[in-house]
Structure formats: C-alpha cells, structure tokens
Amino acid sequence: MLFKPDTKEGAKEGTAKKSRGRGFVMTLITLAILGGLGYFGWTVWHQQPQQANGRNQRPDLPVPVLAATPRIQDVPVYLDGVGTIRALNTVTVRSQVDGKLIAVKFTEGQDVKKGDVLGEIDPALYQATYDQAVAKKAQDEAQLANQRIDLTRYEQLAASNAGSKQQADTQRAAVAQTEALVKADQAAIDNAAATLSYTKIVAPLSGRAGLRQVDQGNIIHAADATGLLVITQLQPIAVWFSLPQQQIMRVNAAASKGTLAVDVFGNDGITVIDTGKLTGIDNQVDQTTGTLKLKAEFPNANYQLWPGQFVNVRLKVETLMQALVVPTSAVQRGPIGTFSYVIGEDNVVSAKPVTVTQQNEHDAVIASGLSPTDKVVTTGFANLSDGSKVVVGRDDQTPSADLAPRKRTRGPDGQKKDGQAKDGQKDGQGKDGEHRAKRSSSEGDQKEQTGPAPGPGASGPGAKQP
Structure with missing residues (x-):
C-alpha cells in the first residue's frame, strides 16, 4: 500500500533552511563591515601623530641651536638657607624710680645715642x-x-x-x-x-627708638612691664638662619679655617644687598626640624635690613679652584642621569654623560664627561637627538619672547597678502612688503623650534627664494 507524503511539512523544512542560510550571510556581511570600519579608524588614529610629527619635524633641515664652550674658573661653594633678621641688641627702657612723667624728650622712630635723655620724672x-x-x-x-x-x-x-x-x-x-x-x-x-x-631716663645704648608706650603726665613705676619705649640696635644687625643637619661637618670644617662670609638677598632673591660674617653656631640640632641654627652679623649701612624680616641667605664654605664650568642649560637629564649634547665633526651632536658637582641658575660645575675644548648645546633641544645635524647660531639670533602669540603666516599665500598689498604701490613699497612677509614667516617657524633661526643658507616653507 502506498502513502502520499506530507507536502506541508516538507515546505516548512525548506523555508527554515533558507532562513538559516540568509542569517549566516547577513552575519558575515555585518562582521566584514565592522572589521573594515575598525581598520579604517585604527589607520587614521595612527596616521595623525605621524603626520603631526612630520609637520613639526623637518628632517630636511639641520636643527638650529646655540652652543657654548666650557670655561675654567674659580667657583665659590655656597650653602643656602632661610633666616630671620633680629636686632643685635634690644632694650626695653623702663624707669628705675616711681613718679610722675613730666617730660618726654625723644621722637618716635629717631636714632638715639647712648646717654641721651629720653624722659624725665618729677x-x-x-x-x-x-x-x-x-x-x-x-x-x-x-x-x-x-x-x-x-x-x-x-x-x-x-x-x-x-x-x-x-x-x-x-x-x-x-x-x-x-x-x-x-x-x-x-x-x-x-x-x-x-x-x-x-629721674632722668637715659638711653642705655645707641639705636633706633620705637613707639612711645607711656604718655607724658602718667605715674610710672619701676615695676611696670611695658616701659617707656623699646630701643633696637640696627647697626650692626644680626640674622639667624638654619641649615640641614647634614651640613654640620662641612660648616664646622670651614669655620675652623677662618671667618666665613655670609650674603643676604633682597626681595627678588637674586640681588645681594649686604655681606657679613658668621659669628655663631648653635650647640645642638633642633629635633623638630632637623636643622642647625647659625648667627651672622651684617653692617647694615643703608638700613636695608629690618628686624623681623624673612630673608634668603647663603654661606660660603669653600672655593673650587680651576673648575670646569658650563651654562646650566647645557646640562640635560635623562633616564640614566645627566648628559650634555656635544657638537662634533660636521656639526653632528652626540650625547655624553656628565657628572655635576654643583649647579645654580646660571652655571654648572662639571666633574667629568667634558673637556675645555668641547662645544656643548645650550638652546634648541626640542627637535634634538643623538646623532642629529645642527646649525649653530649666534647669541643675537635668540628669538625674543612675545607678550602674546602672533598670528603665523605659512606658505606662499601669506607672502602674497603681504608682498602684493596694493596694485598702485611703488616698487620700493612692494619690496618692503616682501621683507615683512619673510620676517613673519621666519618668526612663525621659530615658534615651532627651540633655538635661533637657521642661517642665511637655510630655506623653509615660509621663506621666499630670491
């Protein structure tokens, strides 16, 4: 006996197989599109820094730099500290007897001599x-x-x-x-x-009179705590300052050889306003701060130092004789320590490790790594690396800092705007515009690089060839 197959169930199975086939194809298409988009984004993301570096770095030109030659000189060694100015002597003038104050014979803030009558009691x-x-x-x-x-x-x-x-x-x-x-x-x-x-109150020392504490007509007593006035001795004057406890041995060794000079700086922290001598070293270290107190004495001829004022001081402990000195800007710091770029043959720089003995804002003392005949780079490190070719400029070519960023003109378009300003101008004025365009273009390039502009033989995208 023959059975007729179920045509409906076969149709359903065929439809399901076709649906699964179309879903698989759509999934592959979606994955391909997403992969293409990801690859495109990755390529663009990696090409942008390379394009930026390509614009900033100009491999076709040598790097403009300034250079200096190490010099041999005697270098003083200083220890820096922060101190407080104090009067060498401070006296509170009090009456030694009781009575009525019938006269005040001083002016507030005046200089008084020892023995001058300041007040009188009945x-x-x-x-x-x-x-x-x-x-x-x-x-x-x-x-x-x-x-x-x-x-x-x-x-x-x-x-x-x-x-x-x-x-x-x-x-x-x-x-x-x-x-x-x-x-x-x-x-x-x-x-x-x-x-x-x-009954006559006299000055016990010479100095500067302070503000009057008691007015005329009051009854004063010898036991009064305030007194009539306070006199401070300003010439000479003292400065108390502190140094880290690690410098105790160095200071004691230097003090044993003679009197040590001490400089005090003004408000700008650069100008030395007075020079004195070290007069005392404390006999113990402050356990709270780990510092040692020292006392120096200054002439204070022009009254530039005032009691209670905070100042920066430096103590000269020794002098390095015939030391090798380079500008501080020539010393660079890397992952393995300090180094300097030395200009060799064909103006090619090489990085040499150096050992710095001491360093300040202007000069650095080199113990090893350089010789007096070397030429080190001091300015122009932005695009500089070991093995780079450089062009050495002059000090007068150092770009000056602007108060605000200038609008840079790049390419020949900017030159046309400046060089061909008006059709009716004379030839001399046209040449003047071309010079302004060249100067504007060179200044724009200088802002991208650290150091002076290239020499006359160098060319850039903003320079107009004659």
Whole structure:
C-alpha cells in the first residue's frame, strides 16, 4: 500500500533552511563591515601623530641651536638657607624710680645715642632726700670737729697727770664713732644722688627708638612691664638662619679655617644687598626640624635690613679652584642621569654623560664627561637627538619672547597678502612688503623650534627664494 507524503511539512523544512542560510550571510556581511570600519579608524588614529610629527619635524633641515664652550674658573661653594633678621641688641627702657612723667624728650622712630635723655620724672621728692642726706653729713662733721678738739685737750691733761687717761680713751672712741657716722652720711648722699639721677631716663645704648608706650603726665613705676619705649640696635644687625643637619661637618670644617662670609638677598632673591660674617653656631640640632641654627652679623649701612624680616641667605664654605664650568642649560637629564649634547665633526651632536658637582641658575660645575675644548648645546633641544645635524647660531639670533602669540603666516599665500598689498604701490613699497612677509614667516617657524633661526643658507616653507 502506498502513502502520499506530507507536502506541508516538507515546505516548512525548506523555508527554515533558507532562513538559516540568509542569517549566516547577513552575519558575515555585518562582521566584514565592522572589521573594515575598525581598520579604517585604527589607520587614521595612527596616521595623525605621524603626520603631526612630520609637520613639526623637518628632517630636511639641520636643527638650529646655540652652543657654548666650557670655561675654567674659580667657583665659590655656597650653602643656602632661610633666616630671620633680629636686632643685635634690644632694650626695653623702663624707669628705675616711681613718679610722675613730666617730660618726654625723644621722637618716635629717631636714632638715639647712648646717654641721651629720653624722659624725665618729677625730681622734687628725690631732691629733698638728697638735701637731707647732705645736711645730716654736715651736722655730723661739725660734731666730729668738736670731738676732735676735746680729744686733744684730754690727751694733754692725761700727759701732765692733770686728767685721767680713761677720759681721753673714751673721747678717742667717740671721735672714731662720729667719723664712721660721717662715712655713713656720705653713703646716704651717694644713694640719694643716684636715686635723683634716675629721674632722668637715659638711653642705655645707641639705636633706633620705637613707639612711645607711656604718655607724658602718667605715674610710672619701676615695676611696670611695658616701659617707656623699646630701643633696637640696627647697626650692626644680626640674622639667624638654619641649615640641614647634614651640613654640620662641612660648616664646622670651614669655620675652623677662618671667618666665613655670609650674603643676604633682597626681595627678588637674586640681588645681594649686604655681606657679613658668621659669628655663631648653635650647640645642638633642633629635633623638630632637623636643622642647625647659625648667627651672622651684617653692617647694615643703608638700613636695608629690618628686624623681623624673612630673608634668603647663603654661606660660603669653600672655593673650587680651576673648575670646569658650563651654562646650566647645557646640562640635560635623562633616564640614566645627566648628559650634555656635544657638537662634533660636521656639526653632528652626540650625547655624553656628565657628572655635576654643583649647579645654580646660571652655571654648572662639571666633574667629568667634558673637556675645555668641547662645544656643548645650550638652546634648541626640542627637535634634538643623538646623532642629529645642527646649525649653530649666534647669541643675537635668540628669538625674543612675545607678550602674546602672533598670528603665523605659512606658505606662499601669506607672502602674497603681504608682498602684493596694493596694485598702485611703488616698487620700493612692494619690496618692503616682501621683507615683512619673510620676517613673519621666519618668526612663525621659530615658534615651532627651540633655538635661533637657521642661517642665511637655510630655506623653509615660509621663506621666499630670491
């Protein structure tokens, strides 16, 4: 018996197979499109830095640089620190007696000399005490004179046996007692005179008077804490500064050889405004900061240093004799240390490692790595690498810094705008425009490179050939 196949189920199976085939093809197409887009993006992303480097780097031209030759000279070695200016002596002037302040004889801020009268206290009571002491002495001296006359008489009577010797001895003791009393009176006079002199308040040292603390007419006491004024000695003046504890041995070794010079800088941190000498080193290290305090003394002839002011100081500890010195800009730092670019034959640079002994803003002392005959690069490191060819410019070709970035003109279009400004201008004015275009183009190229512009023989995209 024959069975008729189910045509509906076969149609469904065929339709499912076709659907799976179309889905697989669409998936492959989608993956191909995504892969193409990814490759395109990756290519563009990697080509942009290369194109930028190609624009910045100009392999067809040598790198413009400035160079310098190492020099031999004596170099002082300094230790830098931060210090505080203090008056060499500071005195709070107080009254030594109690009384009414009847006169103030100084001007705030004036320079006073030692012994100048600054104020005066009412001397009436102290003058009376002095007069009493003088009168008491005169009384005792008169009594002593009478007792001496009586003693002479008693001694004569005792010698002739007309009087007793005991009476003469008693009178002699009375005379000695009165003589001692006269000496006590003199001491009282001296005490009263000293107390009377204290009514005039005088300057104990020469210096600059501060602001007045007590006004005239007030009752002042010797126990007052404020005093009448404060005098500070400004000439000479002292500076207390600190150095790291690691420099103790170096400072002590230098101080043992003689007096050390100390410089103090102005507000700009560059100008030396006064030079003095080291006068003291503290006997212990501050455990909180790990520093050692030192004291220096300065003449302060022009009053450029003021108490309480913070200053930068440097202490000269030694001098390096016949040292090899290069500009600080010639020393570069790399992953393995310091190095310098040395210009060799055919103006090709090579990087040489160097050892720096000390360095400041301007010069660096080289211990090894360079010789006095080498020529080192000081400016123009932006496009410089080991083995690059350079063109050495002059110092007067160093590009000057602009206050704001200029608008750069690149290519011949900019030259046409400047060179052919107007059709009706004369030939001389046209040439003037061409010169301005050349100058603008060269300045635009200089901003892309560190160092001076290339020499007359070099050419660039913004330069117009004659």
